[in-house]
Amino acid sequence: MDLGYARVSTTHQDLERQLVALDEHGIPDERIYADKKTGATIDRPEFKKMLTYARDGDTIVATDLDRLGRNLRECLNVIHNLSERGIGVKTLRDPLPIDTTDTSGMAELSVAMLALFAHMERVFMRERAAHAREVAAAQGKQPGRPRKLSPAQLAAARAALREDQPVGQVAEAFGVSRATLYRYLAQNTEQI
Structure with missing residues (x-):
């Protein structure tokens, strides 16, 4: 049985694109789990609920591997732990499609490469944010969002x-x- 998982990092972002893709893949609403929480942690309520519900032979479907988590180690650990329980992972829109139910070496390589790319993006994002804060401080500006009240x-x-x-x-x-x-x-x- 396929279980869908969707995640956005903040409550201001929209899950719709992911939910539509999971629906088009044929996963009914009652088997779709969705969180509005950062992927840097696996401490997400719906993610935990899905992991508890999943059984041997099930496949967790997400639009992209980074929906499961952007941290390389956590992403690979999640896939490894699910694999040991007989649960597969499949992505719908990754440039290198993931399907861990495929036992070929290419499937494992795709997982490792995409997890690495997601991790690199997270590192680069942190570096860009740190640089932007440094530039703002050097220009005498307060980093972050503009203040609502002067x-x-x-x-x-x-x-x-x-x-x-x-x-x-x-x-x-x-x-x-x-x-x-x-x-x-x-x-x-x-x-x-």
């Missing part, structure tokens, strides 16, 4: 709160959520 806006929000304006009203006035306002207020509580 220091002047934060001071005005604090003043409004001291005047007993409701938090929701203050947050709305500055175009941020209550949670964002609370987070900014907590950063320098001595100034409240």
Whole structure:
């Protein structure tokens, strides 16, 4: 029996493309497991549920090998552990298609190469992010996302709160959520 697995790294990303591909492969919705969590860890709720459910003779189908995890060691360990349980892994859209139910040497080589490429991409992504942070710091910019509230806006929000304006009203006035306002207020509580 085929079990589908889909994953995106953040809650802001969309699973639709992967879910459509798994559906087109003929996997019914009740046998598709999907997580919105980074692939750097195998501590993903739906992934764990799928691994618990999978039985000897089943095949786990994903669009790409990096959906199972981007870390080379973890990816290969997952495939190895599944193989020892008699569970195959198949990918639908990798440049080198993976099908561990194929016992040829090329199938094993494809798994190793794609896992290596996924790992390399993760390393390069971290290096690019570190470089971007260094460049921003060298230019006197704060790395990361732009701040939602400037220091002047934060001071005005604090003043409004001291005047007993409701938090929701203050947050709305500055175009941020209550949670964002609370987070900014907590950063320098001595100034409240």
